[in-house]
Amino acid sequence: MIIGVPKEIKNNENRVALTPGGAQELVKRGHEVYIQTHAGEGSGFPDDEYVQAGASILPTIEAVYDKAEMIMKVKEPIEPEYELIKKDQLVFTYFHFASYEPLTHAMIKSGAVCLAYETVEKADHSLPLLVPMSEVAGRMAIQEGAKYLEKPLKGRGILLGGVPGVRPAKVLILGGGVVGTNAAKMAAGMGADVTIMDVNLPRLRYLDDVMPANVNTFMSNEYNIRELVPTHDLIVGAVLIHGAKAPHLITRDMLKEMREGTVLVDVAVDQGGCIETCKPTTHEDPTYVIDGILHYCVANMPGAVPYTSTLALTNATLPYAIELANKGWKKACKENRELLLGLNVIKGDVVYEAVAEAFDLPFVRVEEHLI
Incomplete structure (x- = not known):
């Protein structure tokens, strides 16, 4: 198979979908890998x-898209x-369709096969291609939150871990999944x-x-959230509903x-955000204030630490990419239910029910495209 890796053009997105080591593994198996310069x-x-790993370099993004299967x-x-x-064309990436209708319509119009990292799902309902970036984003949520609590950056002026004789900041994390767990670890480690x-x-x-002992658990419901928000200094939104818009x-x-x-800090911004006043921001202009409350809603948080993020992402995606390249998307998805669940749009049809529901679009069962 011919695999193309374009340079990311989203604002301040420094990650890349494939490391030289990943490219070498694909080339070893007889595939052609083209990387945009x-x-x-x-x-x-x-x-x-990449050249040493056996990949070829193409000069433009247009050349990569034109060449690749x-x-x-x-x-x-x-x-x-x-x-x-x-x-x-098979496009294998994070899509988060349910949060952005124009992208959904554009991919329907393209006639491409869209396999979304975020909905590849194991039998235990874990999301193996979302986990590494969720780990990064959860840890970064505390790192960034601690920074923006500083007064010059319009925060309350509180040191997250406090000092002897002064109470630490109070951190509220909404969601106990991968993002929330990693955020709690980081916040606890800093003494909050x-x-x-x-x-x-x-x-x-x-x-x-x-x-650890400085982490308390609490049942999530509207009453309890309303009780806690007035007393907390940093609130992290870490809620995910598979492939659907966040509540x-x-x-x-x-x-x-x-x-x-x-x-x-709304880590769920890629899926529409679990904070009503959330709107996507960039690393270039990451925050805004509403009613005196500082919002950090960067939609690609792991892009700020691209070396770590790229290695972590390739570790997770490469086995699936090899399977897709070796077998073709149709055979690979027939034989691997994890990949099957990653299919969101196929040749003009929405085949992931939560995406169809989000925009009131016709839903087509994925099996109809695998016959």
Whole structure:
């Protein structure tokens, strides 16, 4: 198979979909790998490392899309890329369709096969291609939240871990999944007073067992959230519903109950955000203030630490990419249900039910395309 890796063009996105090591594994199996020039430099991988690994370098993004049968990316295609995607081309990347209708319609129009990292799902319902970036984003949420609590950056002026004789900051984490767990670990390690909320009681029991003493667990419901938000300094939204738009757990009216300079970090922004006042921001302009409350809603948080993120992502995606390249998308998805669940749009049809529901679009069973 011919695999193309374009340079990411989303604002301040420095990750790349494939490391030189990943390229070498594909080349070893007889596949052709084409990398857009400078695609890996933001992650610390220059062109010559890809060449040494057996890949070829192409000068433009247009050349990569034109050549490839399978496109591997990190972030969803953005508007300048829509017309570059070809009919029947396999695009393997994060899409987060349910949060952005124009992208969904563009991919339907393209006639491409869209296999989304975020909906590849194991039998235990874990999301293996979302986990590494969720780990990065969860840890970064605390790192960024601690920074923006500083007064010059419009926060409350609180040191997350406090000092002897002064209480630490209070951190509220909404969601006890991968993002929330990693956020809680980081916040606890920095000495904060942490509360993590979830609707899953067995999950709360597990977290209560494994977390340090400065992490408390609390059942998530509107009443309890309203009770806690006025007293917390940093609130992290870490809620995910597989392939669907995130629910609004923090509503606009709750902002008036918070103290000025409270920091909100919405890691769920890729899926529409679990904070009603959330809107996607960039690393170039990451924050905004509403009602005195600082919002950090960067849609590609792991892009700020691209070396770590690219290695972590390739570790997870490469086995699936090899399977797709070896067998073709149709055979691979027939034989591997994890990949099958990653299919969102196939040749003009929406085949992932949550995406169809999000925009009231016709839903076609994926099996109809695998006959």
